Amino acid sequence: MVVIKNNVVYDEGKKLSADVYYPNDTTSSTKILIFWHGGGWFRGNKKSVKNLGVDLANAGFMTFIPEYSLAPAATFPAAHDDALHFVNWLIKSDYTDKDDAKNIVQIGASVGGTMALYVAGKYGFPTVTWSAPVEYSTWIKNHPDVKASPAAKDDFGITDPQEIRNSFYKYFTLTYTGTDDERVLQKLDARSYDFTNLGKLMMINSAAELTPISTVLDFVKFLAQKNLGTQLLVIPGHGHAMDYGADYLDESLDFLYQTIKRQE
The missing domain is CATH 3.40.50.1820 (Alpha/Beta hydrolase fold, catalytic domain)
Structure with missing residues (x-):
């Protein structure tokens, strides 16, 4: 119990x-x-x-x-x-x-x-x-073309699982930092x-x-x-x-x- x-x-x-x-x-x-x-x-x-x-x-x-x-x-x-x-x-x-x-x-x-x-x-x-x-600043820098979304399949018609994961990764990172400023992202890096x-x-x-x-x-x-x-x-x-x-x-x-x- x-x-x-x-x-x-x-x-x-x-x-x-x-x-x-x-x-x-x-x-x-x-x-x-x-x-x-x-x-x-x-x-x-x-x-x-x-x-x-x-x-x-x-x-x-x-x-x-x-x-x-x-x-x-x-x-x-x-x-x-x-x-x-x-x-x-x-x-x-x-x-x-x-x-x-x-x-x-x-x-x-x-x-x-x-x-x-x-x-x-x-x-x-x-x-x-x-x-x-554990890594945000370099990841964001290396994925400039990724469209950020919590639901990339619905929002953009993306079906590739890796692209969906990338879209979500970018979304939650930038939503939490509120900016794509590399100096802020580096502080978030583990x-x-x-x-x-x-x-x-x-x-x-x-x-x-x-x-x-x-x-x-x-x-x-x-x-x-x-x-x-x-x-x-x-x-x-x-x-x-x-x-x-x-x-x-x-x-x-x-x-x-x-x-x-x-x-x-």
Whole structure:
């Protein structure tokens, strides 16, 4: 039996809240998992991943699923700032004990994975990403002719799957940044984040999907050059984030469990 507490407000000013999923045997030693939902920073919400929240609680984690500001009403770095604000709130809240930061882990799906990377670099939480996009400035520069749309098939009659994915990639990127200014896009690139405190990281990506595998490999190489390790799992197919997340939940949780065990 999982107990769910909905709409726990963590930012009164922005009216942002999180849902909390408690395992039935929750104690002060229960580990905490933050799940960051995807949606291209312009859609998605905590309700859409309720079933996953239940699964994560059943796996033994007190699970928090926060909402964050969405574009185009809120542009970069609004969602990133919300993520840090949520973590600061959580650590200071009654939901955590003193020094509980060492008991927090993360999973992020799609752009939620991008935000998880941002948080992980600052706090060191063990983290798993599902299809986290990591490169924006170079990608936008290299795709000047791509027409941006969340539904390219309907809007432009495009039928090629890769062209549809490219159209969506450009759409959600520019919707969140609100500009194609390369200086802004570079700040959104994952390699621009502060990884001073980066801890254990696992990235899961499909071989051919929305997030180009070439950009992920470049990012892994970037981290390696900083002597920062990454586990990368490339799975067959073209599914993105939540398309395969449930199928690789065991691998994700095993990574987090093993990491926590080594830290104890």
